[in-house]
Amino acid sequence: MALDEFLEELDRLTAEALLTFTAAGDAEALERARVEFLGARSGRLKNVQKSLANVDREDKPAAGKRFNDVKTAIESGFQDARQRLIASGPSAAETAGLDITLPGSRPRLGHVHPITRTIEDLKEIMGRLGFSVAAGPEVEDEWHNFEALNIPQSHPARDPLENFFLATAARHEPAAGNSPGGKGPSGSQGGDRPLLLRSQTSTVQIRVMEHAEPPVRIISLGRVYRPDTADATHYPMFHQIEGLLIDRHVTMADLKSVLRLFARSYFGGDVHIRFRPSFFPFTEPSVEVDMSWNDAWIEMGGAGMVDPNVLRAVGYDPDQVSGFAFGLGVERVCARRHQVTDIREFYKNDVRFLEQF
Amino acid sequence: MIVSWNWLKDYVVLDIEPEELARRLMMAGLNHESTKTVDDDLAIDLEVTSNRPDCLGHLGVAREAAVLCGHPLRLPPAAPRESQPAAAELTRVAIECPELCPRYIARVIRGVRIGPSPDWLVGRLRTLGISSINNVVDVTNYVLMECGQPLHVFDLTKLTGRQILVREARTGERLEAIDHKTYELSPGMCVIADEQSPVAVGGVMGGAASEVSAATTEILLEAAQFDPASVRATARRLNLHSDSSYRFERGVDPEGVDWASRRAAQWIQELAGGHEQVHVAAGSVDVGRQPAPRAPVVLRFDQLRRILGIEIDPAEVCRILQALGNTERSVVFPARVDYRGSSPAGQAADGGAVEVVPPSWRADLTREIDLIEEVARIHGYDAIPEDVSVPMATSARSIEDWVLAEVRQVLTAAGFDEALTVSVVEEDWSAAFSPWTDAPPLVEATGDS
Numbered sequence: 001m002a003l004d005e006f007l008e009e010l011d012r013l014t015a016e017a018l019l020t021f022t023a024a025g026d027a028e029a030l031e032r033a034r035v036e037f038l039g040a041r042s043g044r045l046k047n048v049q050k051s052l053a054n055v056d057r058e059d060k061p062a063a064g065k066r067f068n069d070v071k072t073a074i075e076s077g078f079q080d081a082r083q084r085l086i087a088s089g090p091s092a093a094e095t096a097g098l099d100i101t102l103p104g105s106r107p108r109l110g111h112v113h114p115i116t117r118t119i120e121d122l123k124e125i126m127g128r129l130g131f132s133v134a135a136g137p138e139v140e141d142e143w144h145n146f147e148a149l150n151i152p153q154s155h156p157a158r159d160p161l162e163n164f165f166l167a168t169a170a171r172h173e174p175a176a177g178n179s180p181g182g183k184g185p186s187g188s189q190g191g192d193r194p195l196l197l198r199s200q201t202s203t204v205q206i207r208v209m210e211h212a213e214p215p216v217r218i219i220s221l222g223r224v225y226r227p228d229t230a231d232a233t234h235y236p237m238f239h240q241i242e243g244l245l246i247d248r249h250v251t252m253a254d255l256k257s258v259l260r261l262f263a264r265s266y267f268g269g270d271v272h273i274r275f276r277p278s279f280f281p282f283t284e285p286s287v288e289v290d291m292s293w294n295d296a297w298i299e300m301g302g303a304g305m306v307d308p309n310v311l312r313a314v315g316y317d318p319d320q321v322s323g324f325a326f327g328l329g330v331e332r333v334c335a336r337r338h339q340v341t342d343i344r345e346f347y348k349n350d351v352r353f354l355e356q357f
Numbered sequence: 358m359i360v361s362w363n364w365l366k367d368y369v370v371l372d373i374e375p376e377e378l379a380r381r382l383m384m385a386g387l388n389h390e391s392t393k394t395v396d397d398d399l400a401i402d403l404e405v406t407s408n409r410p411d412c413l414g415h416l417g418v419a420r421e422a423a424v425l426c427g428h429p430l431r432l433p434p435a436a437p438r439e440s441q442p443a444a445a446e447l448t449r450v451a452i453e454c455p456e457l458c459p460r461y462i463a464r465v466i467r468g469v470r471i472g473p474s475p476d477w478l479v480g481r482l483r484t485l486g487i488s489s490i491n492n493v494v495d496v497t498n499y500v501l502m503e504c505g506q507p508l509h510v511f512d513l514t515k516l517t518g519r520q521i522l523v524r525e526a527r528t529g530e531r532l533e534a535i536d537h538k539t540y541e542l543s544p545g546m547c548v549i550a551d552e553q554s555p556v557a558v559g560g561v562m563g564g565a566a567s568e569v570s571a572a573t574t575e576i577l578l579e580a581a582q583f584d585p586a587s588v589r590a591t592a593r594r595l596n597l598h599s600d601s602s603y604r605f606e607r608g609v610d611p612e613g614v615d616w617a618s619r620r621a622a623q624w625i626q627e628l629a630g631g632h633e634q635v636h637v638a639a640g641s642v643d644v645g646r647q648p649a650p651r652a653p654v655v656l657r658f659d660q661l662r663r664i665l666g667i668e669i670d671p672a673e674v675c676r677i678l679q680a681l682g683n684t685e686r687s688v689v690f691p692a693r694v695d696y697r698g699s700s701p702a703g704q705a706a707d708g709g710a711v712e713v714v715p716p717s718w719r720a721d722l723t724r725e726i727d728l729i730e731e732v733a734r735i736h737g738y739d740a741i742p743e744d745v746s747v748p749m750a751t752s753a754r755s756i757e758d759w760v761l762a763e764v765r766q767v768l769t770a771a772g773f774d775e776a777l778t779v780s781v782v783e784e785d786w787s788a789a790f791s792p793w794t795d796a797p798p799l800v801e802a803t804g805d806s
Binding site for chain 1: 383388406407408409585606662663665667730734739744746748749753754757769773774775776777778
């Protein structure tokens with residue numbers, strides 16, 4: 001074969017190869033083009049290489065050199081086309097999908113205080129039993145905190161050292177008409193003396209009853225204050241939740257049954273209730289309530305039938321209506337549920353404590 | 358209140374195990390705190406609620422045990438051998454402040470020989486954690502722990518004028534008590550005094566100057582009633598508390614005052630020389646208000662069902678009340694009792710009733726509801742069912758609760774933790790957070806716009 005024929009063939013092959021590579025739209029087309037031109041056994045470049053043998057002997061060096069240039073040009077043309085396709089198509093990472101083992105960015109969530117959580121739980125359980133929430137003032141007068149609750153002046157609970165009486169109390173004149181029996185001095189009679197921080201939430205029960213006719217079905221809850229030295233199980237401020245049901249024909253069997261429903265709801269599983277006789281001035285009979293748990297009896301709180309003197313104090317007729325009341329200390333319930341051993345932690349508000357709930 | 362197992366057995370047959378007795382007492386109202394072994398005795402610690410001062414003595418606890426075990430109570434004798442001259446010839450008592458001390462009983466005992474107490478007495482006091490002092494003082498502690506009535510003995514020769522004046526303390530008066538501390542007295546405090554000065558803080562503690570010593574041969578034995586509120590206030594102000602003040606604060610049995618006086622006189626006579634040597638002057642000087650008869654209380658049988666939710670056989674109700682010391686005055690049994698009826702309308706129109714006079718040692722029993730509680734706790738609260746159906750009702754959620762829940766949700770989602778702080782704060786804290794001010798406004802308002 002003449003040299004210039006051979007060289008022309010090489011030029012035509014180069015042009016065609018480069019055109020075909022450029023025109024390849026995707027990886028498959030490019031691969032077909034590669035096989036056609038650069039295929040190891042029957043690619044066109046290979047065929048041309050075979051026809052190199054037909055070139056005249058004295059032209060072979062020039063032809064051989066030209067052939068190598070063309071080979072390099074076609075191969076680099078292929079690589080360029082390949083790079084072009086990679087750059088414009090989806091990346092490896094994308095074609096492989098999402099890596100779900102990578103950690104997410106974690107937002108910092110806040111925490112509701114465990115006492116609030118406990119109160120909300122208890123409210124919700126009692127709500128399902130038909131008890132609505134009632135709230136009242138934390139600064140109370142003596143009628144609501146003592147006299148209406150059948151705690152006479154001589155009772156040790158009224159001792160100045162057992163209560164947080166306010167210094168402002170000394171500046172007020174005794175209100176006229178502050179007599180026991182009949183409705184209290186709030187509202188109609190006026191002359192409420194804010195005298196002390198309430199020592200029990202039963203004050204709220206009195207406030208509800210003196211303004212409403214039976215039936216009454218409430219839970220009163222909130223903070224109460226007693227001058228106890230703070231230690232692992234006592235604090236001068238704590239939370240109580242008290243239930244009250246007044247209607248015609250309410251009995252101690254109703255009390256025990258409601259307490260059992262409450263305990264079963266709160267602890268799950270089968271729970272039994274036990275009464276032990278006790279004494280509170282505002283209930284008669286009065287009992288301590290235990291519930292069964294893991295073959296042992298644990299103390300739940302106090303309860304009883306509302307004392308007729310209390311019913312009369314709020315204007316009810318004890319021969320027409322009867323009712324029960326029960327109370328729990330929220331801190332104790334919360335501490336037991338979450339195994340908190342020192343109730344002072346609840347009021348330190350250390351974030352390391354709060355964020356565990 | 359710590360009671361001795363052996364001592365209780367003096368008053369009631371105990372044919373059950375100590376643990377069983379403690380359990381029954383607990384289920385009837387005396388919480389069982391602990392039981393400890395002391396020598397050959399058991400010290401059983403019971404919690405006595407403030408409405409049951411009658412259980413601040415072994416007789417009261419024994420009475421509960423007697424009711425719960427179905428055995429009679431054995432009341433011990435309280436009868437010293439008396440002789441002339443009468444107590445009224447040997448001493449005088451005057452009460453100037455009857456509102457602080459309603460009653461004072463003095464007995465005079467002469468010829469006593471102060472010495473150690475017999476082993477059985479020392480042992481019983483030890484079980485209760487009380488140290489032995491001497492035979493006469495130990496008797497006063499023994500009778501206190503037996504019936505709950507506090508007593509005190511004075512050396513009669515150390516009382517100027519050999520008489521007692523119960524009065525208010527005067528400003529500036531002081532007393533060295535038997536604990537050998539000196540106390541400042543003030544008006545409002547009841548003191549026992551002789552012609553010259555206070556010899557005891559009424560109801561709280563005796564004075565050192567007039568206390569019984571090894572040389573004492575003539576004693577004045579005090580048994581009295583003091584106003585509970587006054588004793589409590591005095592004990593608080595002096596920061597001086599005793600087994601006596603504890604009991605006076607809760608009230609003592611008006612009919613038991615004289616019994617305790619006679620009982621102590623009997624023991625002192627027996628242990629401090631015998632009736633040949635020890636002369637208990639006849640009678641006593643008993644000044645002040647005599648115990649008034651108790652008013653009867655009526656219990657309508659249908660009220661038990663109404664309050665407790667269970668039926669209790671009226672005969673059982675009467676048995677319980679009598680066993681507890683109530684005297685039955687009259688009873689009308691119901692004409693027809695419908696045990697199956699579940700509504701009051703299903704019962705007989707006349708449910709019957711029982712009328713009783715409560716015992717003097719139960720000041721807390723004055724109303725029908727109090728008797729209902731007595732019957733219930735002895736009959737047993739386990740009889741009250743825990744699975745009656747309670748009428749359904751709806752409950753309402755307040756706007757306030759709804760809003761608070763929303764606020765809490767938003768703030769915790771935003772990363773805030775909820776803190777609960779003590780309500781009472783220092784004044785400068787309160788000022789720092791108060792926006793109110795009296796300072797003049799930064800921008801003056803223009804006249805009329």
